[in-house]
Amino acid sequence: MATISLRVNGQLHTLEVDPATPLLFVLADELGLRGPKFGCGMAQCGACTVIVRGEAVRSCVMPVSAVGKDEVTTLEGLGTLEKPHPIQQAFIDEGAAQCGFCLSGVVLTAKAVLDEKPDASDQEIRDALGGVLCRCFTHTRMFLAIRKYADAKRKA
């Protein structure tokens, strides 16, 4: 066990944890966050995605000690129920979910690629989402939502 400082969604937490603990378990169990979820534990599906250093990373295979001083952003860190982030609003508007379990992977991976490259083409967005799974197959609506967000962001 070690004392670790972890900055998540703008808040600094001090935790007593085994530094090898996957970041996901710290977020879900120690901090009670609902966004990142365990899907496979092998970085194959994206359900556990969070943003660190501007990149979408798989928190199920990232030891909490690897985060360091960087900020971790989870799905609930983007916006709130009352004031969703524009990408979340686009997903709400398009009804781009069925069970919704996969959303951390879809929303955060899309946001990260568009932050990095606001004029990303459809193919570039697809490439970025190449390792994200949605087993309800809400793919069409999800892409519409992402496209809508990207277009609005570029105009803004």
Add this chain to the structure above:
Amino acid sequence: MSVSRRDFLKLSGALIVSFSAESMAGPLAFAQGPFDTHASHIDPTKLDSWIAVDAGGKVTAYTGKCDFGQGMFTAQTQLVAEELCVPISRVKLIQCDTSVAPDQGTTSGSQSSPTNFNSGNLGQAAATAREALVAMAAKRFKEQADQLTVTDGVITGKTGKTVTYAELIGSHRFDIPLSATAKRRSQAQWTVLGKPIPSLDRPALMTGQFEFVHNVRVPGMLHGRVVRPPDVGGTVASVDESSVRQIPGFVKVVVRKDFVGVVAEKQSQAVQAARQLQVKWNKGTGLPPQSTFYESLRKLPSRDVLVVDSKDVEQKLAAASTVVRATYVYPYQMHGSVGTSCAVADVKPDHATVWSATQSVYPTRSIVAKLLELPLESVRVIYVRGSGCYGLNGADAVSFDAALMSHAVGRPVRVQLAREDEMAWENFGAAAVIDQRAAIDKGAIIAWDCENWETSRGGRTGYDRPGNVITGVLTGFEPVTVTPRAAEEPKGKLRNNNNAVPSYIAGCIDGKCDGGGTVRSERVLFHTVPSPFFTGPLRSPSRIQSTFAHESFMDELSARAKADPVAFRLQHLSEERIVNVVKAAADASKWEKRTSPKANIARTGVVSGRGIACVAYEGDNGYSALIAEVEVDLASGRVLPKKFVVAVDCGPVSNPDGVRNQSEGGILQGMSRALGEIVTWDDRRVTSTDWGSYNSLYLGFDMPTVEVILMNPTGVPATGAGETAITVVPAAIGNAIFDATGVRLREVPFTAERVRGALLAQRT
């Protein structure tokens, strides 16, 4: 603290409600209830079991049909709002909790809309409540009930007097039975139903606030993981607890016969303990080779159903000038929910609470009680949504896992399965082999014979078969297996037998014809054969397998008759609603009338084609026709669907956005299953146990466009809608590949390798 069902209303929104054994009446427990269920302590014939109005005018409704993401929460909320004439915002729906909701069995089989939206149950309860309230107001106003109007929970009399629901009933019981004659609001009157109300869970889902069962946290909760056998049929020889005792936070190794689990303070510790635990396993039962598996099904002892037999099929086939034969193969496929299954159980010495994503809270309660040897009435199962439910995934098994582990340690335990435990042991969608034979004469089908061998082991546990899922077998219960039985002569009304019946046969038994088609020389024989793996309902169970065979074969017959596949279907269909969806899909896709395959197909590069498939789901529980347009890369064999047009008739549409979402998702899920999904195994165990070995189409796949046409007929009952679209996908894609290439694929999935092999074979 004892909380009655009425108090529960006041605590609305609280996840953990203290347990009340007094509220449950034991003696009713095993009587037969409606919905093919057991009677529960909540009597579905009483209005108060379904609807309560509190002092603020808020309506609480209780349902036994739950939302997995298919939109039933929103649609049922609309239903209650519509029938009670209140805004949606004033309705709180409580779903699937054995303490407060009636037993409606399992949320499955495209039965939620027929059950709750037609002539009984939730919809009828809301209408009963409205009529009762209007009658109370009429009495108060001394006016005729039929002269009163209701808007937003306010009843207005002819003379302008008003009274609210809250003033009439607020927090009191109705104490009346459900009325079978309470008048339902007609489709023409609908103001809430039939509208594309955005799914109510969206904002919480998109902002990471939604509580899944994976997010349930109970004070003092520990974490468990299971340790499953390495082999199918493997049993425990010995378990060495000392191999994990030094892991920090380790609590206990739980062993019950062949069930092994580990419990620890933290999730990562449980994961580590599950990996590290030394278990000596006895060898399993061994598995038959996959390469010859499907053909071997025909030789197995079987339970047979002769669905229909006109007794003249052999004679017609022998005499016909053109006889077409084909065999179709459908593999085992899995639910493969994106999150592994999870449940939380809190087992105390005299009662237990389980938070579960099961489709069947009451049957799950019954099994938990059996496993823990607790009285039925002291177990409570609360439904909390899990990850994508397309049928019997691991949600039930993991609920039993959690109950066993919590029982062993005396504290609440959360169990989430490892990916490989989920994928190796879930109840797969069944593998099937289907033989088709038909005779064509003068451009028409004159005889059709279909014989189907479908695998089965276990399935839903129901109220008393724990052995139908892995945890039950490991703890010593037997699964339901196939008892060989010869077929009896068909009698009575035609049984659709989960779409074992092709749409094109007349289905005549004792002179009465209930089939959807015109072919009167007919035989359908269905064999259920034993499976080495657990099987269970997976979105469109049996229906997708049979429909793949029927609709591919119909396409082969069209080609042999040199007929247009749409026209040839219409020529052999008599059921109006399936005819209508076929026509609607053909019109919308601008179907070009011609035979398949296309003329002058290129020998290199990328070719394209179109295919159609249609179904009357279960004969009369929804209708769909799908036209698929695909490209095939002749060099690699890669199939790329470009466009789908589907027409869906599910009766009156409760929520068009919900049905569209289900249809779009169903089609793309069907496409993934048609193109790549197959359970694989070696001589000992399942080998497709992660996303590297089980091929689901990722979000990176260039998805086709999907156009959904909702028929939305009036004056007919609501049918299922969640499985109608997916049922036709493999056949429509296969038919489009044939149109594009001239190559017929008779085995799912149509992997690039398989398509390429078929293309090469065609040329030699």
